[in-house]
Amino acid sequence: MYVSVKGGEAAIRRAHRLLADRRRGSRDVAEIGSDQIAEQLTLAVDRVMNEGSLHDRALAALAIKQARGDLVEAAFLVRAYRTTLPRFGASRPIDTAEMVVERRISATYKDLPGGQILGPTFDYTHRLIDFGLEEASETPGPEAADALPVTPGSTPRVTELLAREGLVEVEPRGEDGEVGDLTRSPLRIPAKRDVRLQQLARGDEGFLLALGYSTQRGFGSTHPFAGEIRIGRVEVEFDVAELGFAVPLGEITVSECQMINQFSGSAKVAPTFTRGYGLAFGQAERKVMAMALVDRALRTEELGGEVIAPAQDQEFVLAHADNVQATGFVEHLKLPHYVDFQAELALVRAMRAEHAARAEADAADVVEDHFEEAAE
Amino acid sequence: MNAPTPTPATGYAFAYLDEQTKRMIRRAILKAVAIPGHQVPFASRDMPMPYGWGTGGIQVTAAILGRSDVLKVIDQGADDTTNAVSIRAFFQKTASVAVTTKTAEATVIQTRHRIPEKPLTAGQTLVFQVPIPEPLRFLEPRETETRVMHALADYGLMHVKLYEDVAKHGRIAKTYAYPVEVEGRYMMDPSPIPKFDNPKLHMSPALQLFGAGREKRIYALPPFTAVKSLDFEDHPFERTKFEAPCALCGATDAYLDEVVTDDRGGRMFVCSDTDHCEERRAAGHRGAMLADTAGNEENVR
Numbered sequence: 001m002y003v004s005v006k007g008g009e010a011a012i013r014r015a016h017r018l019l020a021d022r023r024r025g026s027r028d029v030a031e032i033g034s035d036q037i038a039e040q041l042t043l044a045v046d047r048v049m050n051e052g053s054l055h056d057r058a059l060a061a062l063a064i065k066q067a068r069g070d071l072v073e074a075a076f077l078v079r080a081y082r083t084t085l086p087r088f089g090a091s092r093p094i095d096t097a098e099m100v101v102e103r104r105i106s107a108t109y110k111d112l113p114g115g116q117i118l119g120p121t122f123d124y125t126h127r128l129i130d131f132g133l134e135e136a137s138e139t140p141g142p143e144a145a146d147a148l149p150v151t152p153g154s155t156p157r158v159t160e161l162l163a164r165e166g167l168v169e170v171e172p173r174g175e176d177g178e179v180g181d182l183t184r185s186p187l188r189i190p191a192k193r194d195v196r197l198q199q200l201a202r203g204d205e206g207f208l209l210a211l212g213y214s215t216q217r218g219f220g221s222t223h224p225f226a227g228e229i230r231i232g233r234v235e236v237e238f239d240v241a242e243l244g245f246a247v248p249l250g251e252i253t254v255s256e257c258q259m260i261n262q263f264s265g266s267a268k269v270a271p272t273f274t275r276g277y278g279l280a281f282g283q284a285e286r287k288v289m290a291m292a293l294v295d296r297a298l299r300t301e302e303l304g305g306e307v308i309a310p311a312q313d314q315e316f317v318l319a320h321a322d323n324v325q326a327t328g329f330v331e332h333l334k335l336p337h338y339v340d341f342q343a344e345l346a347l348v349r350a351m352r353a354e355h356a357a358r359a360e361a362d363a364a365d366v367v368e369d370h371f372e373e374a375a376e
Numbered sequence: 377m378n379a380p381t382p383t384p385a386t387g388y389a390f391a392y393l394d395e396q397t398k399r400m401i402r403r404a405i406l407k408a409v410a411i412p413g414h415q416v417p418f419a420s421r422d423m424p425m426p427y428g429w430g431t432g433g434i435q436v437t438a439a440i441l442g443r444s445d446v447l448k449v450i451d452q453g454a455d456d457t458t459n460a461v462s463i464r465a466f467f468q469k470t471a472s473v474a475v476t477t478k479t480a481e482a483t484v485i486q487t488r489h490r491i492p493e494k495p496l497t498a499g500q501t502l503v504f505q506v507p508i509p510e511p512l513r514f515l516e517p518r519e520t521e522t523r524v525m526h527a528l529a530d531y532g533l534m535h536v537k538l539y540e541d542v543a544k545h546g547r548i549a550k551t552y553a554y555p556v557e558v559e560g561r562y563m564m565d566p567s568p569i570p571k572f573d574n575p576k577l578h579m580s581p582a583l584q585l586f587g588a589g590r591e592k593r594i595y596a597l598p599p600f601t602a603v604k605s606l607d608f609e610d611h612p613f614e615r616t617k618f619e620a621p622c623a624l625c626g627a628t629d630a631y632l633d634e635v636v637t638d639d640r641g642g643r644m645f646v647c648s649d650t651d652h653c654e655e656r657r658a659a660g661h662r663g664a665m666l667a668d669t670a671g672n673e674e675n676v677r
Contacts, residue, residue, distance in 0.1 A: 008461035079422035083397075084388060186417040186592035189520050315518050325427045325590045329507070332428025335459055339452045339489045339648055342634055343551030343570040343616055351545060 023068045037061040046282025047071055051323060052078025053183070053202045054085075055252055055281050072204075076324045082183075090179050092237045092246055096256050096279075097157055099232040100148055103283075106158050107226040108260060114155035119231060120283075148233075158228035159258050159275060168260065168273040189315050196298055196318060200291045201280055203321030209286060211311040212293035220309025222276065222296045223262035231255045231283050255280050257288035261296050266304035274303060384472050391438040391471040397421060401439035401594070405585060408596035413558030414526070415509050420592040425466070429459060430488055431589030433505035434466070437486050440501060440585070441467065446474045448482035453490035453631065453648035460488070477651050489552075491573040493630050493652040496582035498599060504567040506588035509595065511555040511565040531563050534606065542611050551616065557604045564595065564603075572616040572631045577603040622647045623665040625656035 024031065038045055038061035048060040052075040060078055067073035103119025106112055118124075162168040180195035187195065200208060215222050233253050237246040257278040265271035276296025278288030297311040310316050320326060389395060397419075404418035423431040441447065447467055451460040455477040463486060464475050476482050479492040486503040496502060508514075512522045515533045525531065534555060541549045554571035558564050566577055567586060577584065577597060584597040597603060607613040621628045623644040630652055632645040644665060647653035657666070 008456050008458035009465075012458055012462060076422075076426065080424040083421045083423065084392075084394070086394070183421070184419050186419055188417070189518075315520065319519075324422060328427025328429065328431075329590055330428075331426060332507070335429065335488075336452045336457055337489070337568075338633055339570055339631065340552040340568050342632070342648075343572070345634065346616060347549060347551045351549075354546070 023066070032065060034058065034061040034065045037064050043283060044069075044071055046280075046284050047205060047287070048074045048078060049281045050284055050287060051075035051202060051204060052082065054078050054082045072323050072327050076327070079324050087184070089238070090181075091249065092239060094234045094236060094252075094254065096230065096234060096254070097154060097160075099155065099230060099234050099254075099256075100251075101155050101230055101232040102148060102253075103232070104155060104228070104230040105226075106228045108158060108228075109161075112158065112161065121285075155230070157230075157258065159260065162227075162260070162273060166272075168275060169263075169269075171275065187318060189318065190301075191314060191318060193295075193299070196314070197277065197279070197291075197295060199318050199321055200278070200294055203291075204323035204326065205284070205287045205290070207321055207323065207326075208290040208294055211297070211317060212290035214309065215293050215297050215311045220297050220300065220312045222259070222293060224259045224276065224293055224296065225261070226289065227258045227260035227275075229255070229257045229285060229289065231285065253282050255282065255284045255288045257285070257292040259289070259292040259296055263303065269303075274299070383469070385469045388470055390443075391441045391467065392424075393421065393435065393438045398439045401435055404594045405436065405439065405596060408585070408594045409583070409598045411562075412597055412601050413556075413562030413564040413595060415593040415595045417592055418594050420589045423589065425462070427590040428507065430463060430486070430505035432587030432591075432594070433486050433488070433503045433589075434463060434587075435589060436503045436585050436587035436594060437467065437484060438471075440503075441471055441473060441484060443471075443473065445483045446476050446481055448476050448479065448485045448651075449487075450485065450490060450492070450649075450651075451488040452633070453492070454650040456650065478655075479649075479651050489568050489570075490631070490648060491569055491576045493627075493647070493649045494655075495576075496580055498581040500582040502580075502582050502584045504569075504584065504586045506565070506567045506586045506591075506593070508553075509565055509586065509588040509591050509593040511553075511563050526562060529561060531557075534563060538606060538608070542608065548607065548611060548613075554613075555606050557606060558597065559602050560604075563606075564597075566603075570616060570631055571605065571613075574603075574605045574613070575615060577601075579603075618645060620645050621663060622653060622656075623663045625653045625661045625666075626663040627653070627656055627661070 038057050041061075041064065044064055045057055045060045048063055048071055049055055049057065051072070052060060052063070054060075056078070059081065060074065063074035063077040064071065066077060101114070101117060103121060104114060104117045106116065159168055163170065180192060180198065182195050182198055187199065191199070214220070216224075231253065233251045235251050236249045238249050239246050255278075259276035259278075261274045261276060263272055263274040274296065276292040276294070276299070278291030278295065280287045280291070294311055294317060297309070298314055298317060300307055300312040305312075307313055391398070393401070400419055404416045408414065408416045420432065420435060423434055425431055425434065437447070447464065449455065449460045449464040449467075451457040454460065455464075467473055468475060479485065479494040479496075482500065484501050484503060485492065486505070488505040491502065510519070510522050512525060512533060515537055516522050516525070525533065538548050538550075541547065550571065552570045553565055553568040554574055556564050556566055556574060556577060566574060579600050579602065580597070581599050583599055586595045588594070605613040616631070618632045620632075622630060622632055624646050627647055631648045633648045634643055634645055636643050
C-alpha cells in the first residue's frame with residue numbers, strides 16, 4: 001500500500017548501468033574512440049574546451065564520449081575535473097599579431113597587409129547534405145600553398161591600422177598585476193572588463209549568440225563591423241620567477257574577433273570607433289563574434305550610454321551566461337520538492353475553502369437583498 | 377546503513393576539495409559566523425554534481441568535515457531520497473567518513489528543505505543547501521540593489537510584500553523559504569525549509585551553516601542566535617498545522633508528507649523525517665495505518 005521512492009541506492013546503480021548501455025549503443029557498431037572525436041569532431045571539442053574552461057583536447061574528447069555527445073554535459077565534466085587541478089599562475093598575454101594564421105578575414109578592408117585568408121570555413125559551402133560521406137573515402141590533403149608556415153610571420157591587426165590614424169579608441173592598457181579570475185574570486189557587479197571577458201569566454205555559445213543577435217535587432221544596437229576575425233596558432237609563455245624569463249609552454253589554436261563599432265562621441269570623447277573583443281580556444285568563430293558584440297554592448301555605461309537593453313546589462317548577462325550553472329538550476333526542478341509543495345498545498349486548500357465560503361455568503365446576501373427589495 | 381560502503385576514491389584530496397580551497401571556504405564560514413545572517417561571497421568551485429543539487433552545501437560540508445565526523449544527509453527530511461543517497465555516497469567515497477541516518481548520532485547533517493524533528497544539540501552542525509540565498513531576490517532581481525538594502529537594513533520592500541499578502545489573502549501567503557530576521561539585524565532566507573521548521577532555527581544549540589554554490593554565498597547562524605520569523609502584531613507568525621497524525625507512527629507534532637495512495641482520492645499523511653518516524657515506531661508508537669500490522673513493518677515499507 002505505501003509505495004514511496006525508496007531504495008534510492010539500488011535505483012541509482014541501475015540507472016548508471018542503463019546509462020552506460022545507452023551510451024554504447026548497438027554493439028553491432030564499432031565503439032567510437034575519443035581520438036576519433038578529437039580528430040573528426042574538432043569543433044565540438046573546441047566548444048567543450050571553451051565552456052569547460054580548460055584547454056585539453058584529449059580530455060574534452062573523452063568528456064564528449066562520456067556525455068553521449070551532450071556538449072553542455074561534457075563541459076560540465078571538464079569543469080568538475082578542472083576544479084581538482086592546481087593553478088600555478090597566469091601566462092603572459094598571448095600575442096595574436098604573431099599568430100600562425102590559418103584564417104584571417106576583414107569585412108572593413110578589401111585588402112590589407114597579410115591579405116585575406118579564407119582558411120577552412122563553411123562560409124561558402126552550399127548546405128547540401130553530402131551523401132558521399134556515408135561511405136568512408138579518401139579525402140585529399142590541402143594544396144601545397146595552404147600548408148601552414150612553421151614559424152609565424154607578423155600579421156598586423158586591423159584595429160592597429162585604424163589606431164595609427166587615431167580613428168579607433170586607444171585600448172586602455174590593463175593595469176599591471178593580477179588578472180581577475182572569477183573561478184577564484186566570486187563575480188562582483190559591476191565587474192571589470194577582464195572578468196567580463198572571462199565570463200563571456202566561458203559562457204554558453206547559444207546564449208551569447210542570442211544576445212549578440214538582439215543587439216543587431218535594435219535591443220542595444222552597437223553598429224558593428226567585423227574589423228577582423230583571425231584563427232591560428234599562438235605560443236603560450238609563462239614567466240617563471242626562479243628563472244627570471246618567460247618559458248614557452250607550447251602552442252594553442254585560438255579564434256579572435258575584433259568588432260569595430262561606430263561611436264558618435266560624448267562630452268569627453270571625440271567621435272571615434274570603439275571595439276568589442278572576442279577570444280576563444282580552437283575554431284570558434286560564431287562564439288567570438290557573438291562575444292565581441294556582447295562585450296561592446298556591456299561597455300555601454302563606460303562609454304556614457306544609457307543601459308536599456310538586456311545585452312547591455314551586466315547583471316543580466318554575466319549572471320546568466322554560464323550554462324553549467326544554468327542547466328543545473330533549471331534541471332534541479334526535477335529533484336523532489338514535496339516538502340515545499342505540501343506547504344503550498346495546505347495554503348491553497350485553505351484559501352480555496354475561504355473563497356468558497358465567501359462566495360456562498362455573497363450569494364446568500366444577494367438572495368436576501370432580493371427579498372428585501374421585493375418587500376419594498 | 378545496510379548499503380555497502382563505496383570504495384574510497386583515489387587521486388583526490390580528503391573530501392574532494394584541495395586544502396587551499398577548503399581553507400578559503402573555512403575563512404568564508406568564519407566570517408559568516410562572525411556576522412550572523414550576513415551573506416559572505418566565496419569562490420565557489422565547479423563540483424562533480426550539478427548546480428542545484430546542493431553544491432553549496434557539499435562544499436561547506438567538505439570544508440568542515442574531519443576524519444572522526446559522523447555524517448547524515450537528508451533531502452525532504454529523508455535519508456533514502458536519491459540525492460541524499462548520492463551525496464552521502466560521495467563523502468563515503470572521497471572522505472571515508474562514518475555515516476548514519478540517526479539524527480542524534482550525527483556530528484554533521486547536510487540537509488535540503490528540512491530541519492530534523494529531533495532537537496539538535498551542542499556540537500552538531502547543520503549544513504543547509506541553498507538555491508537562492510537572497511531573501512529579497514524576487515522583489516529586486518539586482519544584486520547591486522539588494523546589497524545596498526542589506527547594508528542599510530532597508531527591508532521595507534519585504535514588509536510591504538508581506539502586508540500586501542495580508543491585504544489580498546488575509547494572511548502572509550508564504551509557506552516555505554519564509555524570511556527571518558537574525559539578531560535584529562540581517563534579513564535572511566532560511567533556504568526552502570517549510571515555515572513549520574522556522575522556530576527550530578531560533579536559539580538552536582547547533583551551528584547552522586548555509587551554502588549556496590551557484591550563487592557563491594555562505595551564511596551562518598552560530599549557536600544560540602535569535603531568529604525571528606517576520607510577521608505583524610495583528611498577524612503573528614503561525615506554524616503550519618496538520619489535521620491528521622502520522623499514519624505510521626502517530627506523531628502529531630511532526631511535518632507530514634501527503635502520499636497519494638490510489639487514483640480515487642485516497643491519501644495518507646506520514647512523517648517527512650524518516651529517522652524520527654522510525655525511532656518512534658521502534659519505541660512502540662503506532663499510527664492508524666500500522667495498527668493492524670504492528671510488528672510487521674516489512675509489509676508496509
